[in-house]
Amino acid sequence: MEKRRTAFLLFAALGLAASAAACEPPVKGARLESARYALAYTMSELAVSRHFTMDVGACAKSGALPDRLKVDAQMPEHRHGMNYRPEVKSLGGGRWRVEGMMFHMPGRWQLAFELDGERLATDMMVFNDDEKARILAHGPWPPKPRRDPSNRVSGKPEAIALGERLFFEPRLSSTGSVLCATCHAPFRAFQDARPRGFGLEEVERNTPSLVNVGLYRWYGWDGAHDSLWAQSVRPLLDPREMRATPAHVAGVLRKYFPSDYQRAFGRAVPPDDEEAMIDAGKALAAYQETLVSGRTPFDDFRDAVENHDAAGMRRYPMAAQRGLALFVGKANCTTCHFGPHFTNGEFADAGIPFFIGKGRVDAGRLEGIKKLKSNPYNLLGRFNDDATRGSAVGTRHVELQHRNFGEFRVPGLRNVALTAPYMHNGSLATLREVVKHYSELDEERLHADGERVLRRLNLTPRESDDLVVFLQSLTDSSQLR
Amino acid sequence: MRSLLAALLLAALPATAEDLPIFDAHMHYSHDAWEAVPVQDVLAILRKAGVRRALISSAGDDGQQRLYNAAPDLIIPELRPYRTRSDVGSWFRDDSVIAYLEERLKRYRYAAIGEFHLYGDNADLPVPRRMVELARERNLFLHAHSDADAIERLFRQWPQARILWAHAGFDPPERVAELLRKHRNLWCDLAFRTDHGAGGKVDPAWRKVFTEFPDRFMVGTDTYVPERWHYVPEHATWSRAWLSDLPRDLAEQIAWKNGERLFSSSLRSD
DSSP: OHHHHHHHHHHHHHHHHSOSOSOOOSSOSEEEEOSSEEEEEEESOOOTTOOEEEEEEEEESSSSOOOOEEEEEEETTTTEEOSSOOEEEEEETTEEEEEEEOOOSSEEEEEEEEETTEEEEEEEEEOOHHHHHHHHTTOSSSOOOOOOTTOTTTTOHHHHHHHHHHHTOGGGSTTSOOOHHHHSBGGGTTBOSSSSOBSSSBOSSOOOOOTTGGGOSSBSTTOOBSSHHHHHHHHHHOTTTTOOOHHHHHHHHHHHOHHHHHHHHSSOOOSOHHHHHHHHHHHHHHHHTTOOOOOOHHHHHHHHHHTTOHHHHHHSOHHHHHHHHHHHTTTOGGGTSOTTTTOOSSEEOOSOOOEEETTEEOOBHHHHHHHHHHOTTSTTSTTOOOTTOGGGHHHHHOOOOGGGTTBEEOOOOTTGGGSOSBSTTOOBOSHHHHHHHHHTOOGGGSOOSSOOOOOOOOOOHHHHHHHHHHHHTTSOHHHHO | OHHHHHHHHHHHSBOOSTTOOEEEEEEEOOGGGTTTSOHHHHHHHHHHTTEEEEEEEOTTSHHHHHHHHHOTTTEEEEEOSOSSGGGGGTGGGOTHHHHHHHHHHHHSOOSEEEEEEEOGGGGGSHHHHHHHHHHHHHTOEEEEEEOHHHHHHHHHHOTTOOEEEGGGGGOOHHHHHHHHHHOTTEEEEOTTOOTTTGGGOOOHHHHHHHHHOTTSEEBOOOOOSGGGGGGHHHHHHHHHHHHTTSBHHHHHIIIIIHHHHHHTTTTTTO
16 A cells, blocks of 8 residues: 555656646646646635535647546545545546545545546645635735825825935934844845844844834834834834934934925924924835735735635645645644734734843833833824824723733734744744744743643644745745745 | 721721732742742842732742742742643643642641642542642642632532632633632632723722622732743732722732731641
8 A cells, every 4th residue: 555655656746747848738727747648627616525526638748638537536644535436527628527526624635637547646735614714814915005094194105205215314313323224124024134133232122024014003022102103213212223312303304304304294394303203203104114025925825725726726835735734723823823914913922931131021012011001102192193093992992911921912924934033032043943932832931821822733843844834935926036 | 986987987098009018829939930030039029019928839849948948927838739830731630740749748838739720520530639638638728720610629529628719710700709609718819810900990890799708819920930020019019009999908808918817827837
């Protein structure tokens, strides 16, 4: 049996490696090749425990069309096949309709065709309805552009242009030596590849990427800010980062950017330094909102699942599919890394120690909420341009809880392969280390109350590899080229 | 008459933040904390926070013994059935836990066995049953992180048991009150929950329960990871804030008098 399986896999591998240009099957769909034949198939909607049909077309690279087609499927890990024998009806001209197929379990299936005794096979992951819903919830991508109602220049081209100039402007720092891009370097996915950020001095936390930053609800690892513009002001004023003052920032606007400001805001730089500084933050935010990652191999797969596009699904590597199955299934990653941005936008204790020196801790979200509530630039304050204050609902209702101590923001995972090192303090150097962290999770660090979302995953080496491959498939395809 | 009036007035006054000592009924000092937060640091934190006495257990048990040796006036040790915290999900099926408990009980003095995690019919497994017997033999409290079902089962095993219900089971106040009415020997700690006193205001439903059972509640910080020791002062401040929304005598009972009454003499009586 094992010998037969090995031969089967070897045959499949040879089939995949053969030339694709020899002939064109009369069905457009997922394509397989063997030495003599090329085959393509489409499937009706594929769901666990539901019968489906397939349309199959084949052509011969040389010689006569194949006469007979057999179809079968098995689950290699489970060592069993389907519970039904499919019926293959010839439609003539190298075309067949296959009825009575059913994959009665989720997981990896091996779909095998036999054309006049020559076998062609492919692996495919079959997801149950729950897994499929979770996968589809990670898209579509890219998201529709949206304006921040708290920022009156959000989406305005002139403000975006000003914001971009300010982003690369070292004179915004009091020393004239640090710019936003010092830590958020465009060529490093808008982060700095360091464990902890370093403006004028080193800080305690990892520099997050700014790609897709406009999609967050809370800003910073502790969520101390509720808008991108307020968050953009923070490093300007932080003595360890750019060490500026409202007067300094306002002065830079007045001296170097009066026309840009006029175009962006439709008025001269105001005399109130604080107001001018907040406007600088709003222009910076308008620019950062444009930093949206492109489509990824995962997005193509996700859309193929939605469209029942077998060919599209097959293009996504099997290791990534297995990793995805873990991500939405056994590993339960989607509970926190949810939706198109792969984050629920909230905070969690991921079991990472948060001492920052002897007798000092980074209290994370706990301090973040306290800072948020006392921040004059929060969305409840006078600088929110949203007269309805609908944008401030989270700020109004967020509650300080004991569990917030040591919680940090759940980051989005798009382009995650480009943003090492990881976690709030940059303590994990590679994606493989992150997967290892969750696989060998120190459950002693987690509180046992209520539903325990996090559990030690105890992944096998192959499962760890698969999860890493899946995470890598969240990389913007333009970055992969 | 005048003194009675004064007493009534005093009782109705809110407790102030500064003058309210804390009996912390839910602390841990497990092996991973010993280096990061040494004994003297722990004691300094407790004193800074105004913690008058603390009921402390450790996975690996040596932790609270170190603390107790250094400050017997401050520390009340309880015995946790865990060698490491990874025993949390398996101890109730692990026969070797009994030998561990017996050995520790022979060597040291404790006020309670706990905090242990035990849910539903697991409470009736042989290991928890034997643990209850050990507590009964020594008249120790049980400190149970449990659902109501397990609490009921523990009382069926030992109707005279004195149980401190950790986090009051994370149950809503009405359910907690139901069990308190049924069991006179049930007390509650409020560790790691916020619902009763968010924003310094006592929730109305909880207020009813506190008023009905003024002698059954205690506060607790739950230092389940080393970092959390540095949260103790803030937690004490947080507790004083919501306690100040209660009449003074009720606040004092919950803040420290209940714990003091129940536990402070438990070691001396040995």
